[in-house]
Amino acid sequence: MRYKRNEAFRFSFDHPIDGQFSIYEINGKELRTGEGKMKVLDLSPSGARIQSGLSIPFTENQSIKILLHFYLNDSFMIFRGKIVWGKTDNHINTYGVQFLNNENLQEEIIRQLKVYVKEQ
Numbered sequence: 001m002r003y004k005r006n007e008a009f010r011f012s013f014d015h016p017i018d019g020q021f022s023i024y025e026i027n028g029k030e031l032r033t034g035e036g037k038m039k040v041l042d043l044s045p046s047g048a049r050i051q052s053g054l055s056i057p058f059t060e061n062q063s064i065k066i067l068l069h070f071y072l073n074d075s076f077m078i079f080r081g082k083i084v085w086g087k088t089d090n091h092i093n094t095y096g097v098q099f100l101n102n103e104n105l106q107e108e109i110i111r112q113l114k115v116y117v118k119e120q
Contacts, residue, residue: 010044011113014120016051019070024080027062040070043113045106047081047098055093058086066097072112073119079105 016039023033036054048068058064069078081097088094099105 010042011117012042013040016041017070017072019050019068021050021052021066021068023056023064023066025063025065026057038068038070040068041094043072043109045099045109047084047096048079049094049096051092051094053091053093055088056083056086056095058083058095065100068097072109073115075108075112077109077112 019038019040020035021038022035023031025031036052038050038052038054041049041051050068056064056066064083066081066083067078068081069076071077079097080100082100083095084098085096086093
């Protein structure tokens with residue numbers, strides 16, 4: 001459950017951003033689940049911390065890849081990511097997600113976070 005974040009910065013939202021997620025791969029096997037509601041608690045160019053009332057069957061011995069989508073400012077953001085840690089507290093599930101994106105998407109996150117900060 002330990003995960004060391006080495007990115008340059010991580011932005012924590014005062015009011016988490018609503019979004020949705022679905023699982024598309026477990027241990028290398030493709031699948032499609034329905035969408036579940038989530039909240040983005042914080043965001044960096046390389047990952048996010050999300051929360052959901054839904055439980056994802058995560059253990060450190062398996063690989064679970066998810067598709068996240070949400071609006072940041074007026075931009076629709078879609079990310080593929082791998083769950084790297086998870087914890088449950090009072091029926092609220094929190095997960096660390098490492099993005100599996102290219103450099104262009106990382107730059108877009110930085111641009112959108114700058115716009116978000118200016119508008120706050």
